Amino acid sequence: xxxxxxxxxxxxxxxxxxxxxxxxxxxxxxxxxxxxxxxxxxxxxxxxxxxxxxxxxxxxxxxxxxxxxxxxxxxxxxxxxxxxxxxxxxxxxxxxxxxxxxxxxxxxxxxxxxxxxxxxxxxxxxxxxxxxxxxxxxxxxxxxxxxxxxxxxxxxxxxxxxxxxxxxxxxxxxxxxxxxxxxxxxxxxxxxxxxxxxxxxxxxxxxxxxxxxxxxxxxxxxxxxxxxxxxxxxxxxxxxxxxxxxxxxxxxxxxxxxxxxxxxxxxxxxxxxxxxxxxxxxxxxxxxxxxxxxxxxxxxxxxxxxxxxxxxxxxxxxxxxxxxxxxxxxxxxxxxxxxxxxxxxxxxxxxxxxxxxxxxxxxxxxxxxxxxxxxxxxxxxxxxxxxxxxxxxxxxxxxxxxxxxxxxxxxxxxxxxxx
Numbered sequence: 001x002x003x004x005x006x007x008x009x010x011x012x013x014x015x016x017x018x019x020x021x022x023x024x025x026x027x028x029x030x031x032x033x034x035x036x037x038x039x040x041x042x043x044x045x046x047x048x049x050x051x052x053x054x055x056x057x058x059x060x061x062x063x064x065x066x067x068x069x070x071x072x073x074x075x076x077x078x079x080x081x082x083x084x085x086x087x088x089x090x091x092x093x094x095x096x097x098x099x100x101x102x103x104x105x106x107x108x109x110x111x112x113x114x115x116x117x118x119x120x121x122x123x124x125x126x127x128x129x130x131x132x133x134x135x136x137x138x139x140x141x142x143x144x145x146x147x148x149x150x151x152x153x154x155x156x157x158x159x160x161x162x163x164x165x166x167x168x169x170x171x172x173x174x175x176x177x178x179x180x181x182x183x184x185x186x187x188x189x190x191x192x193x194x195x196x197x198x199x200x201x202x203x204x205x206x207x208x209x210x211x212x213x214x215x216x217x218x219x220x221x222x223x224x225x226x227x228x229x230x231x232x233x234x235x236x237x238x239x240x241x242x243x244x245x246x247x248x249x250x251x252x253x254x255x256x257x258x259x260x261x262x263x264x265x266x267x268x269x270x271x272x273x274x275x276x277x278x279x280x281x282x283x284x285x286x287x288x289x290x291x292x293x294x295x296x297x298x299x300x301x302x303x304x305x306x307x308x309x310x311x312x313x314x315x316x317x318x319x320x321x322x323x324x325x326x327x328x329x330x331x332x333x334x335x336x337x338x339x340x341x342x343x344x345x346x347x348x349x350x351x352x353x354x355x356x357x358x359x360x361x362x363x364x365x366x367x368x369x370x371x372x373x374x375x376x377x378x379x380x381x382x383x384x385x386x387x388x389x390x391x392x393x394x395x396x397x398x399x400x401x402x403x404x405x406x407x408x409x410x411x412x413x414x415x416x417x418x419x
Contacts, residue, residue, distance in 0.1 A: 028163020
């Protein structure tokens with residue numbers, strides 16, 4: 001397959017694994033704070049449920065804007081000293097820089113006393129993350145052969161989980177020892193490694209014709225099968241991320257765990273994500289197992305763990321619950337992002353993939369905002385039950401998408417996993 005880049009890290013399989021592994025490890029480091037400690041941070045300063053709900057809802061806006069970011073990266077070559085020029089590398093570097101600057105600024109803003117300003121800084125960080133995440137996805141589509149797509153997505157999921165594993169437990173101890181400010185600075189510094197690696201990639205003056213931006217590619221989105229895929233994106237993300245937004249609050253407020261204990265169980269949840277990502281990556285490569293079968297098994301797992309959280313989770317078994325949650329969280333993510341990568345037209349790779357991610361981010365916003373808005377009025381366990389019921393809608397949608405694929409087989413899906 002013609003490569004977009006030559007004589008660079010992205011020219012070899014191991015180089016691609018290294019680069020995208022570092023990019024998503026950094027994302028895991030940021031997500032560790034956002035998903036595990038951000039709500040706890042606000043609560044520590046006396047934030048009300050409505051403030052959690054508003055911030056969690058607003059943080060999704062930059063990720064919905066990923067559509068525009070992706071289209072811009074597909075069409076417009078960015079010239080940005082000292083990051084050079086190109087369709088991918090300068091955008092990624094800019095996003096990482098925004099995260100670093102925003103993180104350091106947020107460290108010195110009281111989150112409740114100066115809530116509007118803190119929200120602005122949080123949105124600034126989220127915008128940087130949305131830019132670098134969107135363009136990194138397009139970068140991966142550009143340089144990864146179809147037969148390696150499941151593997152590269154597995155590297156992304158596992159690397160992000162490693163970021164969670166290594167830092168969740170550490171963060172809790174740092175907070176208790178030195179306070180919250182150090183965490184923001186640490187997150188900012190963790191973006192430096194991918195910045196360094198990006199300097200070892202190069203882009204040619206012109207893109208390969210098969211990857212040249214074309215508005216015609218956008219028309220392919222107006223199909224019934226894409227509509228069903230979009231519905232699946234919303235259902236899966238409402239259930240998964242609605243639960244993920246409150247799971248550490250449940251451990252802290254519902255079960256009385258300390259910040260260190262929450263960090264430790266979250267780290268073990270990250271171990272579950274590594275295990276789940278590794279198993280899903282291995283399974284997705286098996287020629288006798290289709291991605292539709294794997295998606296159905298994963299949906300069963302998600303429903304089961306949400307019901308277990310609601311019915312039997314307690315301070316004695318919460319570690320097991322977090323590990324199981326991590327397994328099914330990463331397996332669900334891998335199913336969705338592999339399907340999205342396979343469906344994205346390479347003439348608008350970042351743009352179409354960003355559209356698919358933006359659709360799922362609508363579900364993330366709905367799930368996170370709804371679940372956090374209820375924590376002061378509804379028992380955590382009933383919220384988990386409601387999200388488990390929502391997850392059941394993924395079964396008929398997976399069955400419908402499988403029928404779509406049989407009527408009009410997708411060669412990239414066939415390359416990922418035959419049916």
